[in-house]
Amino acid sequence: MAGKGCIMFLKRRWPILALAAAVLVAGALLLRQPASPAAAFRAYPEGLTQCDVTLRLDEDAHTLAVSETFLYRNDTGDSLDHLVLRTWLNAFATEETSPAALEETWDACYVAGFSPGYLTVFDVIWKGERAQYAYVNADRTALRVEIPPLEDGEEGTLLFRCVAQLPLCAYRTGYTDRTYRLGNVIPVLSLYRDGQWRTEEYAPIGDPFVSACADYTVTLHAPEGLTPACSAPLEKGEDGAWRGSIRAARDLALCLSDGYVRAEKTVRGVKVLSYADSREGAERALGYVCRAVETFTDLYGAAPYPALSVCQADVPFGGMEYPGLMMLGRRNYLESRADTLELTAAHETAHQWFYALVGSDSYYAPWQDEGICEYAMLRYVRARYGQGSWETLKAARVDAPMQENVPGSLTPGSPVDYFPDYDAYTSVVYGRGAALMLALDRWLPEGADGFLRAYADEFAYGFASRTDFEAFLSRYAGMDAGPLLLDYLDTAH
Numbered sequence: 001m002a003g004k005g006c007i008m009f010l011k012r013r014w015p016i017l018a019l020a021a022a023v024l025v026a027g028a029l030l031l032r033q034p035a036s037p038a039a040a041f042r043a044y045p046e047g048l049t050q051c052d053v054t055l056r057l058d059e060d061a062h063t064l065a066v067s068e069t070f071l072y073r074n075d076t077g078d079s080l081d082h083l084v085l086r087t088w089l090n091a092f093a094t095e096e097t098s099p100a101a102l103e104e105t106w107d108a109c110y111v112a113g114f115s116p117g118y119l120t121v122f123d124v125i126w127k128g129e130r131a132q133y134a135y136v137n138a139d140r141t142a143l144r145v146e147i148p149p150l151e152d153g154e155e156g157t158l159l160f161r162c163v164a165q166l167p168l169c170a171y172r173t174g175y176t177d178r179t180y181r182l183g184n185v186i187p188v189l190s191l192y193r194d195g196q197w198r199t200e201e202y203a204p205i206g207d208p209f210v211s212a213c214a215d216y217t218v219t220l221h222a223p224e225g226l227t228p229a230c231s232a233p234l235e236k237g238e239d240g241a242w243r244g245s246i247r248a249a250r251d252l253a254l255c256l257s258d259g260y261v262r263a264e265k266t267v268r269g270v271k272v273l274s275y276a277d278s279r280e281g282a283e284r285a286l287g288y289v290c291r292a293v294e295t296f297t298d299l300y301g302a303a304p305y306p307a308l309s310v311c312q313a314d315v316p317f318g319g320m321e322y323p324g325l326m327m328l329g330r331r332n333y334l335e336s337r338a339d340t341l342e343l344t345a346a347h348e349t350a351h352q353w354f355y356a357l358v359g360s361d362s363y364y365a366p367w368q369d370e371g372i373c374e375y376a377m378l379r380y381v382r383a384r385y386g387q388g389s390w391e392t393l394k395a396a397r398v399d400a401p402m403q404e405n406v407p408g409s410l411t412p413g414s415p416v417d418y419f420p421d422y423d424a425y426t427s428v429v430y431g432r433g434a435a436l437m438l439a440l441d442r443w444l445p446e447g448a449d450g451f452l453r454a455y456a457d458e459f460a461y462g463f464a465s466r467t468d469f470e471a472f473l474s475r476y477a478g479m480d481a482g483p484l485l486l487d488y489l490d491t492a493h
């Protein structure tokens with residue numbers, strides 16, 4: 001998850017002894033390397049929405065003042081009379097709509113009882129004029145902004161100001177003590193596809209977030225003593241403000257803590273920044289993420305951003321990915337959970353390629369990033385620890401889910417709002433989604449990795465629907481991939 005869901009529940013532990021034994025023979029089975037080394041950086045697309053964000057965190061009120069200036073160019077091919085911003089924080093306003101208020105996560109998240117989170121909007125100004133706006137879905141996570149007709153190719157500036165009331169909640173959104181997880185707090189432009197803006201509600205299972213890439217510059221005013229990590233890596237200026245930027249990002253997330261120790265290392269041209277409660281934890285997570293960046297760069301081509309931050313965070317699941325940043329659950333850092341930390345770090349790192357670089361429909365086709373990232377995590381294990389560890393992990397994470405009884409007619413091709421709980425979601429979307437990738441690995445002469453590398457290049461910083469995936473796969477394979485996808489994605493076993 002976070003999912004993007006990249007929620008990986010910790011109960012599915014990988015036998016640590018198998019890992020330890022495998023380490024001894026690591027290197028015996030080498031990963032098939034691509035013919036040419038990956039370039040250090042990819043070329044960013046031009047003409048994306050430019051967004052200047054200024055944030056001011058108030059530690060007493062637990063609020064984040066947000067000021068955003070979007071320079072938006074209509075490249076939809078349609079004439080637009082409105083824009084849509086995603087205001088995900090509003091889902092936290094009530095127990096009925098909060099994704100953290102699920103029975104299975106309530107106690108872990110609301111450590112001091114229910115605490116609401118919501119946005120208060122102050123200014124919505126389009127081209128210097130106040131604009132009409134209204135929420136257009138039940139949980140108020142889609143804000144429609146009326147604009148005069150904006151033809152294809154035309155541009156305009158939207159100024160948006162709001163204050164986010166943060167919930168006391170140990171979730172990807174919220175604060176606890178002097179730590180803040182600001183995932184899906186900063187409003188972003190929604191994704192426009194097939195003649196309309198996406199406005200789905202915040203489904204509690206999975207990562208329902210779908211948005212287009214934009215170039216962000218960030219200025220953060222934070223209280224003294226808090227160390228921020230951000231999708232856009234930040235440097236502190238002489239005036240005390242933190243500033244940074246990230247290009248072609250689908251979202252912008254931050255974590256802040258008064259207890260963070262930072263460790264960093266550059267691999268394959270990517271500066272990995274690790275933030276944790278202890279030097280030991282920061283170094284350990286740094287090592288895992290660096291290995292994963294190396295592995296996936298070799299397999300799937302250059303990473304999408306020149307920096308990647310990994311943050312120890314109070315979340316009720318294994319981890320959560322954002323562009324240029326991942327949250328890893330606090331408990332993963334226990335020595336006894338070293339295997340879980342490594343696997344979660346690998347899975348979340350894979351999301352930098354499959355979610356952040358190649359956007360897909362996390363609401364209607366969550367398998368398309370989760371199944372691929374589970375497969376990529378398996379590939380990481382094979383590259384690092386050999387065939388034996390791969391087989392052990394595959395049995396637990398893919399073969400077992402293929403044999404489980406799951407409720408109703410759930411399939412990997414189901415949208416997130418079909419799933420009643422995380423167990424079913426994990427088995428079906430992660431496990432059976434990864435089974436599709438293993439099938440592709442057997443079916444394609446170049447294996448699944450060759451396809452995924454081409455897929456990453458084809459859709460870099462763009463969006464691949466399931467239809468796009470199928471069409472590209474069929475073209476790549478030289479035959480109709482439809483029956484195979486139907487079998488794995490839409491057939492209840």
Ligand SMILES: [Zn+2]
Nearest residue numbers: 001004005006
């Ligand atoms: Zn994931």
